[in-house]
Amino acid sequence: MALxxxxxxxxxxxxxxxxxxxxxTSSIVSLGATREITFxxxxxFLVVKNAGAAATAIAVAFTQNGLLAxxxxxxxxxxxxxxxxxxxxxxxxxxxxxxASVPFEVVAGLTVIPWTEMLxxxxxxxxxxxx
Numbered sequence: 738m739a740l741x742x743x744x745x746x747x748x749x750x751x752x753x754x755x756x757x758x759x760x761x762t763s764s765i766v767s768l769g770a771t772r773e774i775t776f777x778x779x780x781x782f783l784v785v786k787n788a789g790a791a792a793t794a795i796a797v798a799f800t801q802n803g804l805l806a807x808x809x810x811x812x813x814x815x816x817x818x819x820x821x822x823x824x825x826x827x828x829x830x831x832x833x834x835x836x837a838s839v840p841f842e843v844v845a846g847l848t849v850i851p852w853t854e855m856l857x858x859x860x861x862x863x864x865x866x867x868x
Contacts, residue, residue, distance in 0.1 A: 757781040757846020779850040786819035793836030827852035
């Protein structure tokens with residue numbers, strides 16, 4: 738009988754203890770449009786910044802359904818505001834909330850855990866507050 742090496746899953750603590758592999762992107766989102774940012778591996782931390790003027794805003798969510806007004810599982814970043822947290826996720830959804838074209842930046846530290854090992858974080862999987 739052959740032995741299989743265990744795979745690295747989302748609960749593999751050492752992956753969160755070492756420095757993250759850098760991921761950086763910047764883009765523009767139009768009013769009402771949504772951009773999905775996907776990571777090849779699970780994040781250790783992330784920073785999202787609205788790089789637009791003071792009169793702009795973006796909505797940030799962890800599921801596309803979270804951006805729906807009926808769910809309201811998102812947070813708003815006004816111009817020049819940023820958000821940072823130690824969160825494990827394999828994707829973000831960013832929508833233009835105020836302003837014609839809003840630039841934004843995302844910085845993440847990625848683990849060695851493949852995105853396929855991340856449990857789907859959805860309301861239907863019992864996660865409240867995500868959409």
